[in-house]
Amino acid sequence: MSDVLLEVQDLNVSFQTFDGEARVLNGVNLSVRRGEAVAIVGESGCGKTVTVKAIMGLLPEGSSRIGSGRIRFKGDDLLGLRSSDWSRIRGHQISMVFQDPMTHLNPVFSVGDQLTDVLLWSGQQRVGLVRWLLGSLQRGKRNEARKRAAEWLQRVRLPDPEGALARYPVELSGGMRQRVLIALGLITEPDLLIADEPGTALDVSIQDQILELLEDLVATQGTSLLFITHNLGVARRISQRIYVMYAGEVVETGSTQEVFDHPRHPYTQGLLASIPKLTGEMGEGIAGRIPNFVAPPPGCRFAPRCPFHTDQCDVQQPPLVEVAPGHQVACTLYEEGASGQ
Amino acid sequence: MFRTFLLPRVLQMIPVLLGLSILIFFLSRIMPGDPVRLALGPEATQEQITQYRHELGLDLPLPQQYSQYMKGLLTGHLGHSLRTNRDVSQDLADSFPATLELVLAAMVIAVGVGVPLGVVAGIRKDKWEDQLTRVVALGGIAMPRFWLGILLQLLFASVFHLLPAIGRGDIHPTQITGLYLLDSLLTGDTPAFWSSLKSILLPAITLSLASLAQIMRLTRSNMIEETRRDYILASTAYGVPRLLIVAKYMLKNAFGTTLTTIGLTFGYLLGNAFLVEVVFAWPGMASYGVEAVIGKDFNAVVGVTMVIGVTFLLTNLLVDLIYGWLDPRIKYS
Numbered sequence: 001m002s003d004v005l006l007e008v009q010d011l012n013v014s015f016q017t018f019d020g021e022a023r024v025l026n027g028v029n030l031s032v033r034r035g036e037a038v039a040i041v042g043e044s045g046c047g048k049t050v051t052v053k054a055i056m057g058l059l060p061e062g063s064s065r066i067g068s069g070r071i072r073f074k075g076d077d078l079l080g081l082r083s084s085d086w087s088r089i090r091g092h093q094i095s096m097v098f099q100d101p102m103t104h105l106n107p108v109f110s111v112g113d114q115l116t117d118v119l120l121w122s123g124q125q126r127v128g129l130v131r132w133l134l135g136s137l138q139r140g141k142r143n144e145a146r147k148r149a150a151e152w153l154q155r156v157r158l159p160d161p162e163g164a165l166a167r168y169p170v171e172l173s174g175g176m177r178q179r180v181l182i183a184l185g186l187i188t189e190p191d192l193l194i195a196d197e198p199g200t201a202l203d204v205s206i207q208d209q210i211l212e213l214l215e216d217l218v219a220t221q222g223t224s225l226l227f228i229t230h231n232l233g234v235a236r237r238i239s240q241r242i243y244v245m246y247a248g249e250v251v252e253t254g255s256t257q258e259v260f261d262h263p264r265h266p267y268t269q270g271l272l273a274s275i276p277k278l279t280g281e282m283g284e285g286i287a288g289r290i291p292n293f294v295a296p297p298p299g300c301r302f303a304p305r306c307p308f309h310t311d312q313c314d315v316q317q318p319p320l321v322e323v324a325p326g327h328q329v330a331c332t333l334y335e336e337g338a339s340g341q
Numbered sequence: 342m343f344r345t346f347l348l349p350r351v352l353q354m355i356p357v358l359l360g361l362s363i364l365i366f367f368l369s370r371i372m373p374g375d376p377v378r379l380a381l382g383p384e385a386t387q388e389q390i391t392q393y394r395h396e397l398g399l400d401l402p403l404p405q406q407y408s409q410y411m412k413g414l415l416t417g418h419l420g421h422s423l424r425t426n427r428d429v430s431q432d433l434a435d436s437f438p439a440t441l442e443l444v445l446a447a448m449v450i451a452v453g454v455g456v457p458l459g460v461v462a463g464i465r466k467d468k469w470e471d472q473l474t475r476v477v478a479l480g481g482i483a484m485p486r487f488w489l490g491i492l493l494q495l496l497f498a499s500v501f502h503l504l505p506a507i508g509r510g511d512i513h514p515t516q517i518t519g520l521y522l523l524d525s526l527l528t529g530d531t532p533a534f535w536s537s538l539k540s541i542l543l544p545a546i547t548l549s550l551a552s553l554a555q556i557m558r559l560t561r562s563n564m565i566e567e568t569r570r571d572y573i574l575a576s577t578a579y580g581v582p583r584l585l586i587v588a589k590y591m592l593k594n595a596f597g598t599t600l601t602t603i604g605l606t607f608g609y610l611l612g613n614a615f616l617v618e619v620v621f622a623w624p625g626m627a628s629y630g631v632e633a634v635i636g637k638d639f640n641a642v643v644g645v646t647m648v649i650g651v652t653f654l655l656t657n658l659l660v661d662l663i664y665g666w667l668d669p670r671i672k673y674s
Binding site: 056058083086087089090091092095096098100103104105106107108109110114117118121122123124168170181184185188 | 571574579581582
């Protein structure tokens with residue numbers, strides 16, 4: 001497929017912890033095509049954020065280790081990039097909208113300063129001190145950047161965009177800050193936007209506005225979207241394809257419609273069953289908790305919590321098998337010979 | 342800005358200074374030993390002593406002495422020095438600029454070298470740059486000032502004959518502020534500038550080293566904290582170049598606590614420059630103050646303390662102002 005923008009193959013990431021090596025990602029595969037909106041869902045701590053940090057080259061140096069795997073973006077091997085080459089990718093090719101608007105804006109710089117710096121400097125390989133000082137003196141360029149920053153604030157529907165440029169994050173409400181974060185992620189007009197649960201820190205009505213805005217912008221910009229969420233409703237609404245992750249593994253993937261209509265993996269079924277219904281019943285939930293990453297279960301990582309657990313599950317990690325066109329599941333129930341339940 | 346931020350801080354200074362003046366005035370009067378007897382020497386008769394005490398107003402009740410002193414203070418007179426036989430304000434006008442210049446030069450070195458080294462150590466944590474600066478910092482804190490001063494004198498003055506060992510230089514500029522470096526620049530007096538610069542280098546380095554080490558370590562730990570911030574990660578993800586992130590986004594956040602230390606250090610150095618002044622025969626106020634304490638020259642003691650107090654408060658006012666610019670959250674809270 002030539003229209004594949006991002007392809008992650010067999011990605012393994014581990015962290016050095018006090019108790020030993022925690023294998024946080026275990027053979028993750030995923031891809032995003034041009035113009036496509038893809039969601040990664042799963043409960044907290046299942047490796048969603050680690051996956052995107054690995055894609056952006058933002059994993060902490062020293063404590064984390066990428067064991068094996070490949071991350072290709074437009075033919076570039078991202079894992080082999082030197083730090084100076086990242087400037088080509090971050091910002092203009094791949095950018096990010098972050099989750100918590102309270103902590104992801106720099107408190108001591110005005111909104112305008114932060115936006116114009118991204119506009120003026122993103123993608124520059126290195127900035128000499130002299131060039132930086134000269135650059136800050138170029139009034140014309142700065143003014144133009146401010147104008148574009150104001151346009152973007154308008155586009156994310158921030159009231160009084162001109163005035164907002166001079167404001168500091170502390171003067172803005174949570175919803176306004178989230179809009180600024182969206183502007184920061186999109187101002188470089190990236191080919192791929194990674195959104196890490198934007199709006200989850202906000203109340204539901206604001207969250208809804210934020211999602212609508214994001215959908216809108218992505219559609220008009222033709223940007224591909226990789227959306228991370230633990231909220232299935234949000235994933236269903238925003239994405240065309242979906243990856244369900246559990247404990248650092250992709251357990252099910254397919255078109256969003258297909259996965260929601262015919263969930264195959266016991267974990268996906270459990271997740272869907274745990275959504276509270278409008279009829280008043282609470283969801284059922286899944287018993288147990290995410291396994292220990294230092295000593296994970298030997299076979300399927302979901303096995304200890306699985307209602308369909310068999311001896312086969314503890315032997316080896318089940319591979320992803322296709323159960324319908326484009327719909328893949330990693331579960332012994334669907335392996336060759338086994339019949340669907 | 343002026344009414345909500347600056348004015349309250351200026352008004353706060355008044356009770357502080359008043360309190361300081363009361364405290365130091367009464368403390369200086371109840372110091373054990375008789376300053377008059379000390380000033381007149383062992384040959385003086387009891388009559389002479391009584392006479393002199395009366396002249397100085399020391400036979401009056403303490404509150405009355407204080408009110409007279411405060412009257413003098415408002416007209417710029419800090420009383421008579423028993424040791425130099427001049428008005429203390431004159432003595433201070435002569436010696437304070439020398440100390441101020443020395444402390445300012447030390448602060449410039451401490452901040453100008455300490456902050457960049459701290460930044461490098463912070464972003465290169467546990468690498469060789471960090472280890473090297475750690476050794477310098479420990480040495481700087483552990484080594485007594487006078488000892489370091491003597492070592493530097495030995496090396497640069499006696500062995501290499503590069504810099505003068507003592508004094509404020511041979512060529513003095515026309516006095517404007519009393520800060521020789523500044524005066525020589527203002528009058529365009531190049532020979533005086535070089536002479537002043539050469540003579541201030543060693544004492545300023547000696548005075549600065551411990552503060553430099555402190556500022557460096559503090560900046561380092563603040564920078565390390567900054568590297569873990571979400572907004573720094575975000576800036577990286579937007580493709581902002583590393584140097585800009587470090588020099589602008591991280592440093593401005595990290596500089597806050599360092600700034601507080603700078604303000605406190607300034608006041609501390611003013612009062613504690615005397616060992617350096619003694620070693621380098623620097624005609625400053627700190628050594629004047631120590632001699633005043635030893636000689637029980639109470640007016641001089643009060644004068645020196647008040648000058649240090651005022652300078653300290655003004656410095657911290659300045660720090661507060663810079664703080665407001667550095668962190669907008671302070672202005673709005």
